[in-house]
Amino acid sequence: MAKEGASRQQGSLFGEILDWMLAPLLLIWPISVALTWLVAQGIAGRPYDRELGEVARSLGQQVAAAEAPARGRDRYALLPEAAALLRADASDTVFYQVLGLRGELLSGDETLRVPTEDAPIAPGELRFRDDEVGNDAVRVAYLWVLPEGAAGTGKTMLVQVAETLGKRARLTNEIIKGVILPQFVILPLAVLLVWLALARGISPLNELQRRIRSRESSDLSPIDEQRVPDEVAPLVQAINDLLARLDSSMSRQKHFLADAAHQLKTPLAGLRTQAELIQRELDAGRSNPDDLKRSLAQIARASERAAHMVNQLLAMARAEDAEQAMRREPVNLAELAIDTVRDFVPRALERRIDLGYDGALADDSRLRVQAQPVLLGELIRNLVDNALLYTQAGGLVTVRVVEDPFGQVVVLQVEDTGPGIAPGEREKVFQPFYRALGSGVEGSGLGLAIVREIVQQHDAELTLDDTRVRRAAGGESPDGQGPGARFTIRFPATTPVDTA
Structure with missing residues (x-):
């Protein structure tokens, strides 16, 4: 059960896509709420800022029109009509303040703080700030005023008007409700639409799965590619x-x-x-x-x-076993070839065939290849056995192992003086159970098929040509013997790093 659970760690493709689509949506939604709240605050504050600014300007104009600073503090107080207008707002508390040329309080509430700014003072410029009066947060509109009698002195008077944020908060909440409440309906609807769209988009995969599952085990015909999405x-x-x-x-x-x-x-x-x-x-x-x-x-x-047939079938099965072919080790090709020739000497003497080895010595370390020893020995035995089968008495069979001049490959050759193989049949002889007609030789027809399979398993190169030059007609060599067949196999050479 543990193994089955480990093999099912990969979840549903539908769920994976749905997660990646909904996760950003659910992440963006609270960000959208926060941004909406900030924007709503700005929208709700603008009309009230304009109203508050007009009151501050009106008070500033009254202060600037005063005849002289010493005429009394009442001259800098709000007009009764303006004060009544400010106090008429039952939802918020309004404060105002007028400071003289020396910073003394001339009129209004002394609880308002004097603004501290790095920007230079510009008479008549209306500015806003957020502040607190006691425990109440307020919005303050203020400006510096240059009275008529103080021109040229470089001194200004400060006028401030502030109000609490009750109206602004209510308007902000109304805006947020108007924007956010529809999202509570839109968000589930969007999730549902995403789910339906994804289910519809993935339905071709379910159809493809159904078509594959409904097939017979013997049906290996190709799947119709016209009925699947481009991505699949x-x-x-x-x-x-x-x-x-x-x-x-x-x-x-x-x-x-x-x-x-x-x-x-x-x-x-x-x-x-x-x-x-x-x-x-x-x-x-x-x-x-x-x-x-x-x-x-x-x-x-x-x-x-x-x-012999059973042994060849077993050898063919071993040659087709990719797992066995992967278990390679450095093998001295010359030593393996010499041992194989030695094993076939009694049979060659019985058939009066000259069997010999020509090539490098067995102790030459440059002739090592990365190979599966059993399969490589089977390859050489099948080549020698094939050469002995098709060579007449008095003929010659030679096994040769040489090094490539550039050190890139190790070459194995097995050649004979038999009837040879016609060019038109050189590809067919590597097919299982194929034997050339008219040869009169009994065999399994598997030897060369095994050879090619082992060559392919070892990433080697196999070529077949004549041992001698053929005549224009008759297929014999100039000395009266057959043209023979020469099998040449080039194995990738083992580098010093491979043998370490």
């Missing part, structure tokens, strides 16, 4: 490529099994036939020792062919 098309193309490779692999396996069954049927049928003949001879009392020896010899040959 590369994935479908990759799946189709995998299906094509699986179909090709399964077709090759079916063909291989059919050919293997057919090839094994012949020696097994021969075994059964010879066994039945011996049984009938024994039952009839006509058991001739010579006939029995011939039948037993044929049984031995048939069983040898069957055993």
